[in-house]
Amino acid sequence: MRPISRRTVLKGAGGAALALTLTRLGFRLASTQEEVVYTYYQYRGWEDVYRKKWTWDKVTWGTHLVDCYPGGCSFRVYTKDGIVWREEQSGVYPCIDKDVPDMNPRGCQKGSSFSRVMYGAERLKYPLKRAGKRGEGKWQRITWDEALTEIADAMLNAIEESGPETIIYEFGSGEGGMVNGPQPAWRLMRLIGGTTLDSNGLTSDYNVGIYQTFGKFQFVSSVDDWHHSDLILIWHMNPVYTRIPCAHFVHEARYHGTEIVSIAPDYNASSTHADLYVPIEAGTDAALALAMCRIIIDDGKVDEPFVKEQTDLPLLVRRDDGHYLRASDMEEGGRDDQLYFLDASGDIVPAPRGTLDLGDADPSLSGETTATLKDGATVEVTPAFEILRERLRDYTPEKASQITGVGPNLIRKLANKVADARAVHMLQGFSACKYYHGDLIERSMALLMALTGNFGRKGTGMRGWNSAQLLTSHLLKTRPGLEGFLEFAREARKVEKRLLDEDDTLSEEMIAIETDREEVRGSTVTNMPATPMMVPPAFYWYNHCGYKDVWNRPEWNDPTMKRTFDEYMTEAVERSRKAEAGKGEKGWWEGLIRPAPDKPPRVYLGVAGSTLRRTRGGFKQLLNNLWPKLDLIVSCELRMSTTAYFSDIVLPASGFYEKTDFRFPTMHVNFLTFTDQAVQPLGECKPEWEAFALLAKKLQERARQREVGEYEDDGGRHYRLDDVYDVYTMHGAFKERDGEKLAEEMVKDTVRVGALPEKTDLKEVRKRGVIRFTGLGADAVGLNVSTDIKPGETISPLRWHTERKIPYPTFARRIQFYIDHDWFLEAGEELPVHKPPPRMGGDYPLVMNSAHLRWSIHSIWVVNQTLLRTHRGHPLVIMNPEDAEARGIADDDEVRVFNDFDHFNIRTKISSATRPGQVIVHHAWEPYQYKGWRPYDSTVPGMIKWLHLAGGYGHLKYWRWNWVQAQVDRVIRVEVEKAV
Numbered sequence: 001m002r003p004i005s006r007r008t009v010l011k012g013a014g015g016a017a018l019a020l021t022l023t024r025l026g027f028r029l030a031s032t033q034e035e036v037v038y039t040y041y042q043y044r045g046w047e048d049v050y051r052k053k054w055t056w057d058k059v060t061w062g063t064h065l066v067d068c069y070p071g072g073c074s075f076r077v078y079t080k081d082g083i084v085w086r087e088e089q090s091g092v093y094p095c096i097d098k099d100v101p102d103m104n105p106r107g108c109q110k111g112s113s114f115s116r117v118m119y120g121a122e123r124l125k126y127p128l129k130r131a132g133k134r135g136e137g138k139w140q141r142i143t144w145d146e147a148l149t150e151i152a153d154a155m156l157n158a159i160e161e162s163g164p165e166t167i168i169y170e171f172g173s174g175e176g177g178m179v180n181g182p183q184p185a186w187r188l189m190r191l192i193g194g195t196t197l198d199s200n201g202l203t204s205d206y207n208v209g210i211y212q213t214f215g216k217f218q219f220v221s222s223v224d225d226w227h228h229s230d231l232i233l234i235w236h237m238n239p240v241y242t243r244i245p246c247a248h249f250v251h252e253a254r255y256h257g258t259e260i261v262s263i264a265p266d267y268n269a270s271s272t273h274a275d276l277y278v279p280i281e282a283g284t285d286a287a288l289a290l291a292m293c294r295i296i297i298d299d300g301k302v303d304e305p306f307v308k309e310q311t312d313l314p315l316l317v318r319r320d321d322g323h324y325l326r327a328s329d330m331e332e333g334g335r336d337d338q339l340y341f342l343d344a345s346g347d348i349v350p351a352p353r354g355t356l357d358l359g360d361a362d363p364s365l366s367g368e369t370t371a372t373l374k375d376g377a378t379v380e381v382t383p384a385f386e387i388l389r390e391r392l393r394d395y396t397p398e399k400a401s402q403i404t405g406v407g408p409n410l411i412r413k414l415a416n417k418v419a420d421a422r423a424v425h426m427l428q429g430f431s432a433c434k435y436y437h438g439d440l441i442e443r444s445m446a447l448l449m450a451l452t453g454n455f456g457r458k459g460t461g462m463r464g465w466n467s468a469q470l471l472t473s474h475l476l477k478t479r480p481g482l483e484g485f486l487e488f489a490r491e492a493r494k495v496e497k498r499l500l501d502e503d504d505t506l507s508e509e510m511i512a513i514e515t516d517r518e519e520v521r522g523s524t525v526t527n528m529p530a531t532p533m534m535v536p537p538a539f540y541w542y543n544h545c546g547y548k549d550v551w552n553r554p555e556w557n558d559p560t561m562k563r564t565f566d567e568y569m570t571e572a573v574e575r576s577r578k579a580e581a582g583k584g585e586k587g588w589w590e591g592l593i594r595p596a597p598d599k600p601p602r603v604y605l606g607v608a609g610s611t612l613r614r615t616r617g618g619f620k621q622l623l624n625n626l627w628p629k630l631d632l633i634v635s636c637e638l639r640m641s642t643t644a645y646f647s648d649i650v651l652p653a654s655g656f657y658e659k660t661d662f663r664f665p666t667m668h669v670n671f672l673t674f675t676d677q678a679v680q681p682l683g684e685c686k687p688e689w690e691a692f693a694l695l696a697k698k699l700q701e702r703a704r705q706r707e708v709g710e711y712e713d714d715g716g717r718h719y720r721l722d723d724v725y726d727v728y729t730m731h732g733a734f735k736e737r738d739g740e741k742l743a744e745e746m747v748k749d750t751v752r753v754g755a756l757p758e759k760t761d762l763k764e765v766r767k768r769g770v771i772r773f774t775g776l777g778a779d780a781v782g783l784n785v786s787t788d789i790k791p792g793e794t795i796s797p798l799r800w801h802t803e804r805k806i807p808y809p810t811f812a813r814r815i816q817f818y819i820d821h822d823w824f825l826e827a828g829e830e831l832p833v834h835k836p837p838p839r840m841g842g843d844y845p846l847v848m849n850s851a852h853l854r855w856s857i858h859s860i861w862v863v864n865q866t867l868l869r870t871h872r873g874h875p876l877v878i879m880n881p882e883d884a885e886a887r888g889i890a891d892d893d894e895v896r897v898f899n900d901f902d903h904f905n906i907r908t909k910i911s912s913a914t915r916p917g918q919v920i921v922h923h924a925w926e927p928y929q930y931k932g933w934r935p936y937d938s939t940v941p942g943m944i945k946w947l948h949l950a951g952g953y954g955h956l957k958y959w960r961w962n963w964v965q966a967q968v969d970r971v972i973r974v975e976v977e978k979a980v
């Protein structure tokens, strides 16, 4: 190899700087002729640029409106001559608790190079119309007016010929703005009756097992609360990759003695910072957790006061049919949801529904007694804890060791660590939930935490995600200002009163959830038209996207299923139909199966969500099955994603420093984070509020011209388009260019619900860049955190339950491990158990797992030149050296990965950090970065678990982001061979 001299390096560095300079000037050139002259006069060469490198015309606040959860990093954005030259972390976060490190500085390498994406070759600048076949890559530049006219006409055709529900709206993770991003098109969809797909169902970032256990999953601590733990279990998360601005709290906690344990099938970047690394066979985590539970019970280390008060484990279960003992069993007219304890006195006593406070009662966790039913018959009943103890007999450390590959002594050691720790935090991300039996994994992990009382205290808990505190006025209001807010509040109050008249034990949180459920099925709480806010995508995939055949392959489903997938689907749909017809079946999927099987989608609108990349198996399934049905495919995007590439019309969206907005906030960070308009949007890009205001205007104009009158959707709801722009803009209060006013409105409404300090306004936000939230907001998702936000304290969720004894929003009103829904009983999953992942993809020797890429968040940065230079820069499969050698494969070889679903080609990275038998492909790569444009998920069938179609039971009822089916993509069976 030729030696590299220092001079060569310097030359190289100078070349890079010049290239960067010219790239940016190039964009400047693309604007107007006058600017070209000006630009050249200012910058005669890279030396000028270098000398003036640290002088700016202005410095503004910025953040990145992408779902880099939890994100929300405040940046300073440096602008000169209308170009953003650089950005850097701001370091403005105040100290919250003097004993805890502060958040400064928040940021990652992606955010620090967003300006490169703004000016990158992938950036969209003008509305485009397909000029060749779909995906051929031939484009014609058109005006916004031409684009919007085509879109409006296609939408009107769909409305007139098939119904508005055949207009599909999907938003993605690539734009997490609150004023803009997904919200404006969402508002428009509600006004015209379109179908908005549930974003958790689409992303699979839905902790289904946590939801099954708590009736919610969006309760999170602030990331600085991790510092209060003395044991952090990193289990199904890799924070060094995926929580870059937050990972320091894990590392800093070690300075005061916190022990870090990483449990993972690969020795990942976070494992290297742990005190103890526990390698585990992928998908066997439930067996490990249950064995630890057994040890804790056998050793008498259960936190009994917590378990008796907070969980369902003392509730009595009938031995004859496995159902809870209910008041409806015992007396005529008794409630179906009134459950019972066995008191220490030996009496069967009703478990309070309106509080967790046990008063003088002392529920037993063991024992057996006889209950007399209303017909005089008797049944044996026992606490659920007793049944749990019996089931855990199967989980000796030795047996669990055979399943998990973790040694029995290590299992014992781990169990003791958890039992003996003062406060345990489980850093579990969105990985377990992407396993077929991820619900069982999460339920088992939650059981371990509950048996040891690790919820509702500082430094404890598990985590999902959360975004709710900032009131999105444009999703709720039809009128501006205080009047619109009060109108919304009055309607909400009416619903609350009605719900309390039916059941006065409902908590504030339960009322908010029920209100959301009504909203999603089309109530008028918000004065918006009664269109469902969102619907689960599973039925759309099944009916319209070709997944029916895939999901019905028995060998890819769980072998313990008693019936075929279709039999479960049919029952779920039938029950929903009966409910729709008022025939008594409540709460399955009525009103949510949109569009109906006989109504193929006509128009697809995506905002910052690349469905062809994100939908598991979607590049194959959607292109083959959905695309041919669609009259028009529209993508509104910042950059040319794969879906945009295969669209008919592409609308260019403004970048994160080209509009006034807020990053979607989360309790994890608990600051409202502001991004200002530093520069004019590039080319003809527009903020989404403006883009969809213009579309509303065009719909109104074309509807009037075409004399489209009132119409109805599949739910019999009525709409009209001749005033849709007026309603969209709240009767002129927020016109196309009024995004700034809308931001002000959102801040004011958020102050009104007490989630921001009094007197906060946009001016204050602009002055400070970040403002700490003071409350949870008015949204059900915010209330899911169930804790008070106090000055000077980190945020620990669930404290309303542990301290104020407010019940959980589950069927049992407690943390619920025993689910007596008929389908769960039939599956043997009424309690958490371990089940091996089905052999999805076929009978192949390797399992393929996936995770986020370190260098991109979703796919926004994945083709960014700056970041591509920091790693190999192309998709790769990580293989263990033994597996590679056995197949004659070397590092960087091109290989073919295949199974019964399909195949793809990719290069290898050989690393012993991956256990034998497992290969890893990170999922953010765009399909067009793969050879032949055949992405990794060509081999991912995109299965859903049949049990998640269950309904009609307590909390197992859909509401926005909750109890929604999500596709799984972990432990896919594949083989790898050298490509020829």
Ligand code: SF4
Pocket (backbone or CB within 6 Å): 063, 064, 066, 068, 071, 072, 073, 106, 107, 108, 109, 110, 111, 112, 244, 245, 857
């Ligand atoms: Fe923070 Fe996300 Fe920006 Fe990275 S991309 S700096 S995590 S907001």
